Amino acid sequence: EPEVTQTPSHQVTQMGQEVILRCVPISNHLYFYWYRQILGQKVEFLVSFYNNEISEKSEIFDDQFSVERPDGSNFTLKIRSTKLEDSAMYFCASSEVRVASDLRNIQYFGAGTRLSVL
Amino acid sequence: AQKVTQAQTEISVVEKEDVTLDCVYETRDTTYYLFWYKQPPSGELVFLIRRNSFDEQNEISGRYSWNFQKSTSSFNFTITASQVVDSAVYFCALAIQGAQKLVFGQGTRLTINP
Numbered sequence: 001e002p003e004v005t006q007t008p009s010h011q012v013t014q015m016g017q018e019v020i021l022r023c024v025p026i027s028n029h030l031y032f033y034w035y036r037q038i039l040g041q042k043v044e045f046l047v048s049f050y051n052n053e054i055s056e057k058s059e060i061f062d063d064q065f066s067v068e069r070p071d072g073s074n075f076t077l078k079i080r081s082t083k084l085e086d087s088a089m090y091f092c093a094s095s096e097v098r099v100a101s102d103l104r105n106i107q108y109f110g111a112g113t114r115l116s117v118l
Numbered sequence: 119a120q121k122v123t124q125a126q127t128e129i130s131v132v133e134k135e136d137v138t139l140d141c142v143y144e145t146r147d148t149t150y151y152l153f154w155y156k157q158p159p160s161g162e163l164v165f166l167i168r169r170n171s172f173d174e175q176n177e178i179s180g181r182y183s184w185n186f187q188k189s190t191s192s193f194n195f196t197i198t199a200s201q202v203v204d205s206a207v208y209f210c211a212l213a214i215q216g217a218q219k220l221v222f223g224q225g226t227r228l229t230i231n232p
Contacts, residue, residue: 041224048218056217100213100215100216109163
């Protein structure tokens with residue numbers, strides 16, 4: 001069964017360092033998402049991406065964050081200068097379609113990357 | 119703004135018991151979509167079900183069933199004859215027409231004891 005793959009599973013970094021979290025979405029999916037889950041809290045939407053553009057983003061997704069699809073398979077989230085409060089589990093998701101009424105509009109998630117900022 | 123509330127933080131039952139996970143949502147939109155995801159100990163979020171706001175039919179899939187009631191803004195999830203493998207965190211989520219993001223509840227940690 002196709003799945004979303006995220007690497008690494010755990011990333012440890014020093015405050016102020018840049019990190020890049022990587023995701024390989026399901027191959028025929030065109031819409032990509034990042035969410036985060038701070039320990040013990042709910043899963044929160046960060047950004048959605050389609051056709052090499054951000055289509056929606058949350059207040060959390062400030063100038064420190066950026067997303068990119070550098071090639072035909074990868075989708076990355078970059079945090080430019082990490083802060084302690086960026087420590088969280090980051091989930092990548094992808095969907096086949098974007099139209100909400102389409103029954104195929106289901107976001108499939110990866111296993112997440114746990115980011116620890118020291 | 120949309121909101122999803124899962125008031126049960128943790129539930130612990132003995133295997134073979136039935137268990138219901140509650141989900142209450144808030145939205146002013148008349149068209150919306152509800153989801154349940156399972157997060158097993160391995161960490162990934164596994165899609166379980168999607169329900170449209172205009173379809174209030176309850177759904178059953180094996181030991182899983184979902185009760186959608188617009189009148190009470192609830193979308194509850196019942197596991198019948200629970201098994202240890204059902205132990206996980208379960209999330210309810212909401213999406214509205216025209217938006218792409220999922221709004222998640224806090225999750226309910228379900229532990230099934232042998």
